[in-house]
Amino acid sequence: MTHLTRHPIDVGDLLATVQSAERGGTCVFLGTVRNDADVTSIDYAAYEAMTFEEIERILAEAHERWPESRVMLQHRLGLIPVGEASIAIAAAAPHRDAAFAACRYVIEEVKKRVPIWKKELHVDGSATWVDPSGKPVAGGLRDR
């Protein structure tokens, strides 16, 4: 399964890649586009080659920490409307502690390390890059 997609994420497909008869606990995290401040959609851009490698590293780290777990991740890029998922992580493990921990580890590392940026598009047609504190900043000059 590819880590980056420009299509809606299918959680069922993601689950199928991690679940098995030995893994009794599965934790899924979905990040969806919120309707903050008149946001209609978010345009996600990535440094794709590095994103792919960084995700592979993060998943390998999760596997090293929780060897019996299996974790998969998809991040969607491009324009994503409010309410749809930008990221989905599924972590399956024999027991739930590892499933929750591995899932949480992966989302936290993704937020810190993966080179993806979001530009919020607003009802009034304006666009703003999102800074990591959660506050939109400057421009969106390029597309407008």
Add this chain to the structure above:
Amino acid sequence: MTHLTRHPIDVGDLLATVQSAERGGTCVFLGTVRNDADVTSIDYAAYEAMTFEEIERILAEAHERWPESRVMLQHRLGLIPVGEASIAIAAAAPHRDAAFAACRYVIEEVKKRVPIWKKELHVDGSATWVDPSGKPVAGGLRDR
């Protein structure tokens, strides 16, 4: 949505009951039947009236602790084959901390408080009630 079902759990339906444009983080937990010790399936029995009320209480507690969250739960009863889900919990919240915390709270409370029992059915045709330490004990007399 009903908390108890005798049919396979549909995670998509569960997600639809909790997600909304204000809730950007969703955490799902799935508990599935493991193939421990030649288990082929597990027969889940419940004190149904109390189970329903206890689940309602647990969800109300989660809502009180994380007021912006919405959590839904389905527990499947009856015979469940290895690999299929016996329980699914979906917790959506504006941010992921609350989504993870609410989801985890609900599964831990369910394990402690909800009157459901499982009887493991084995390849050799034997059946064993599961005790909470995870070790099968005595009989399964009634069905055999």
Add this chain to the structure above:
Amino acid sequence: MAKVSVRFFARYAELAGCDWSAVNVSTPATVGDVIARVREVFPGTQAMPPRPLAALNRRQVKHDALVNDGDEVALLPPLSGG
């Protein structure tokens, strides 16, 4: 006197030989008194632990909880849901 419904689940239903019954106890009576009466009426339930998990009207309670006529007491083996 109070007539109290008694429900047995999972392994305890096997020990009792039934899922449901009713016992009479002299009031005031506690859940513990109901359980003591159950052990007399259903000898198989003497194999339950000394202080089994119990619910009164669909809530877990301690054995000193008081019962009233028409109440429902349930005897619960160690829970294993989820």
Add this chain to the structure above:
Amino acid sequence: MAKVSVRFFARYAELAGCDWSAVNVSTPATVGDVIARVREVFPGTQAMPPRPLAALNRRQVKHDALVNDGDEVALLPPLSGG
């Protein structure tokens, strides 16, 4: 001399006016030297913070990391993925 590819993303691409370029630096050179050169060639990038996040060959590095001919340096605005 080392010829180093430089990639700009998101707001920094707007500041630079392009997504991709290459600069020459005298060796030995660090990522910090590449960034200093970038600020000369693309004056818009002077609006970047003093020490922007940087990657060398697709890994985040500090500005004292050494660069070689053919390396790829990327300038990364604050990340907001997930």
